Amino acid sequence: MTSSLDTLARQFRERGHKLTQPRRAILRTLLAASRPLSPAEIQEYGQSYCQDLGLVTVYRTLELLEDLDLVRAVHVAQNCHGYALSTPGHTHHVVCERCHAVVEIVGCELGDFLDSVAERTGYAITGHWLEISGICAECRANERQDSTTL
Numbered sequence: 001m002t003s004s005l006d007t008l009a010r011q012f013r014e015r016g017h018k019l020t021q022p023r024r025a026i027l028r029t030l031l032a033a034s035r036p037l038s039p040a041e042i043q044e045y046g047q048s049y050c051q052d053l054g055l056v057t058v059y060r061t062l063e064l065l066e067d068l069d070l071v072r073a074v075h076v077a078q079n080c081h082g083y084a085l086s087t088p089g090h091t092h093h094v095v096c097e098r099c100h101a102v103v104e105i106v107g108c109e110l111g112d113f114l115d116s117v118a119e120r121t122g123y124a125i126t127g128h129w130l131e132i133s134g135i136c137a138e139c140r141a142n143e144r145q146d147s148t149t150l
Helices: 005-012 021-032 039-046 055-066 111-121 139-146
Strands: 071-076 080-087 089-096 102-106 131-136
Touching: 005 021, 021 039, 021 055, 021 080, 039 055, 039 089, 055 071, 071 089
Parallel strands: 089 131
Antiparallel strands: 071 080, 089 102
């Protein structure tokens, strides 16, 4: 992810929203995260940037960030879903089943498939969400290392 706090802050303000201290704390927390975070985790970690960050503020800010397409909900098995910063456009995710690391795959080659779905179902497709699960290279390497040391 190439976003910086300054870039996100600019995008936030350009869309007519104030960047309050709690909102800045949430953005900083998401920037520092190596995996999707639940709202409770965002609150917990965000309190190091803004001590009185409340859970209601986290939920409201996440909703706003989703509307602005700056954050995406990412399904992770144990937490149901977490939130990660996003890049604009159709973004798909690969999520590690072990460590929950997320890699964004920017771009979409599902156009023909979606057209086919629309034709078969009669739906006007307005969007889609694709998430692929697997085991990342680091976790696979750790598993191999663990199996050789037994």
